[in-house]
Structure formats: structure tokens, C-alpha cells
Amino acid sequence: MDWSLVWKAAIALGALALLFGVLLAVAAEKFKVKTDPRLDELLEAVLGTNCGACGYPGCEAACNAVLKGDAAVDVCVAGGNSAVEAVARVMGVEPKQRERGVALVHCKGGLGESSPKAKYQGISSCAAAELIAGGGKACRYGCLGLGTCKDVCPVNAIVIDEDHRRWVNREKCTGCGLCVDACPRHLIQVVPRDQEVLVVCNSRDKGSKARRVCSVCCTACQKCVKACDFDAIYMDQNRAWIDYEKCTQCGKCIDVCPTNVIVRVVPTRRKREKVAASV
């Protein structure tokens, strides 16, 4: 066996490896880009889903803004209080708590409750359906149920069942508000997390008309307004609104609502609602 080949191979490969190793080591020193060591810690501290809810393109941009002083320590909207605390700890300042909301779809009508006006067969996107004469649903205000909100949710908190009803998993929902912008009918709002009594209809139609197209709609009957002892409910544009500041969550309005569009959002024992606790 010719051992000289082995030696030559070892020397050639070893010399090349050494050459490149030295080159890379020199380059690493020479072309070093100084980054703030806190950047990595900040990236750990924020939620890290790159949801963009803070208004910056990605978590890294948001963290850079915090380092520069352009953004406050509560920059991570989706991360909630734990993220605010973690970011504040890295930056060495007092945490400033921010109320973390939860998304609410203001519509209860699925295929069973809300009557159709046409069969929609286009691409599965609410925005597209809305452009084609408002999709297949007779209600001009209700949820189209095609799942655009579900698609943009970075934490998969929105579930759409076979009846086109939406369920927001309140444990997963971070209140980032991406779905609020995605919904072409502006049905989603971020509401305070501790608010349990909610109106789940957005119909601005007059009572009789709303009733014709949906069995779970607000008919603006005023019963809840009268029942409320705290003046927390008012009527505007043919639907009821709850003033979350005044509401004591006593639930009287729930009992009087004839169409059951005022609901109390609590986890029940039913299997589906175990995963997805609310409308």
C-alpha cells in the first residue's frame, strides 16, 4: 500500500482546514458587528411569535426599538404581563402593567341560526366573500365563518366548527388584535379579560329585519337597558352595547334577553367549550 497518498491527503486537507480556520477566526474578529448583549435576553423575554401586533416588523425589530428607547418596556402586546415584567427586568426599570384583553367575535350565528341568501363557492377567505356581494350570508353584519381570523391568529386560539361558529380559546388568546384587523366585517374586538358578560351580535338592522335573517340577533328591544340597575347598557345603531366600566356583571340582562345574544362567558363542562371557552 502506498502510504505517501495518505500523508499527502492528510496534509492537504489539514492545511486547507487550518487555512480556512485561521481565515474565519481573523474575519470573525475583523468583521465583528457589535450587538447589544441585552438583545438576546430581550428576545427571550418577549413572546417570540413574530406576530407584529406591537407594530414592529418582528420581535427582533421591537427589541431593537426597546434598546434604542423608541419603545416602552410594554412593547410586547401579545406577551401580556409576564413579557412586560421580563422586558423590564432586562432593561432594569419598573414594569408598567398593561391590561391584556381577549378577542371576542361579535356574532353568534352559525349555519343553523343564520339564514343564507346564496351559496358561496369562491376561495375560502372572508375578504374575498365580502367583496362578492357580501358572501352567502343573509345578515349583512354577521360572521362569514370562512376563517380569515383563524388563519392570521399566531397562537391558534380561534376554532371554527362545522357549523361555521367561532370559538376563541381564552387561555390561548393573547389579545394581540391581529384578528381585529383581519375581519372584513369588523366583528372582532379585544375586550377586557375579566369582562364575562358580553353582547355577541353586531347587527345594525332594525329588529324585524334582523330577526328575519338570524335567530340569534340583537333586535334592539331595550329589555336589557331597562333591566340593568347600573345604566351600563345602552342602545346605539340598533344594537345593545355594554359599558364595561359600569357593568357589575350581575347577569340580569342575560335573563331578559329574548334572543340570547347577551351571554356570560365561563368555561362549562361541555367538551368543546373545555377547549374553546367562549364565543
Place this chain on the structure above:
Amino acid sequence: MSEIYRYFLIFLGSLLIYNILLIRFIALCPLIGVSTQVETSIGMAMSVLFVMTMASSASWVAWNYILVPLHVGEFLYIPVFILIIASLVQFTEMVIKKTSPPLYRAMGIYLPLITTNCAVLAAATESVKPGFLKLNVAYHFSLPETLIYTIGVALGFGLVLIIFACIRERLETAPIPHAFKGAPIAFMIAALMSLAFMGFANLLGL
């Protein structure tokens, strides 16, 4: 055969007739992986063009001035080329990061991906061992021929990747049966495009 015509044949052969993605099916991972959006596929194509050209010329130099004189090329070319490609990519990444942050943001995330890309190794190998390629103008490449060959391969890669990404963007909203969504339909598209590219076979006697 004039020199210019030979260059042209090498370029055309590596670009279309022996297209690296659709005829030879090398580098399927980026074909499926980074072809979901046109924007990312353009970034990837540019990075591949850049790295491939550099890697092939460096490999050509290493082959002709180190491996061949030592008579160790036949069994040592793969480790040496991998070493060269990986180091070069690392080095380029550092330089770009320092000198041009916008370019780094556009290309930087693809560079580490390319380090172990089989297309880059294939192009580097073939530029010194053209026998792998059934191109009948390919024998011992000179450095300019290596460059032309590599640019052809990289442009062919980019061309197919971008066309593929355009098709896949349209497929996003198409009513595809659930079981075919994602990679399965992508492979079918790749097969159909491959059939189309086979139409180039025997063009200009290549």
C-alpha cells in the same frame, strides 16, 4: 467550433437542457422549501447565484493547484469542496453583515441554508469533473468555462425556483383537494414542469 459558441453551448446546456432542478433533480429541498413566496425565492436565487459562482471558482483553483498535483483529488474532492463551500459561506456572511446590512437582511437568512446545499456541491464538482454531466461539450473546463457553467446552473436554478414559486402562490387560493395541499401538489407541479423542460433535450445537438 468557435470559442464563443462553445461558451454559449455550455451556458445553455447548464441553464436549460440539463437544468439542475427539473432534469437532474438535484437540490429538491429548496425547490419545495423556499418556493412558497416569490419574494423569498428571489432572495434564495440571488444567494445561490452568488455562492455557487464563488464556490465553483474556489473549488476549481483548489482542484487544479492542490488536489491534482498531489494526486489525491479522486478520493478527496468531496471533503475539500465541502470545507471550501462552508468556509466561504461563513466568510461571506460575516463580510456582508459588516459592510452591507440591507443586503444581509435580504440575503443573510438564506446563506447558512446554502452551506450544505447539494446544488452548490454538484456545480463545484462538475466544474472540475465534467464527466458527471452528460453534456458533450464538457471535458476539462478552464476557469472562464467553469464560471460560465456555474452561472448557467445558478440561473437555471433561480429561473425554475421563481417560476415554481409563482405557480405555488396561485395554488394557495386554488380549490385543491385537502390531501393534495402543500408538498404533494408541489411535487406534481415539479413533475409537470420537468416534462416541459424535457422538451429542450437535443436542442442544438446537446
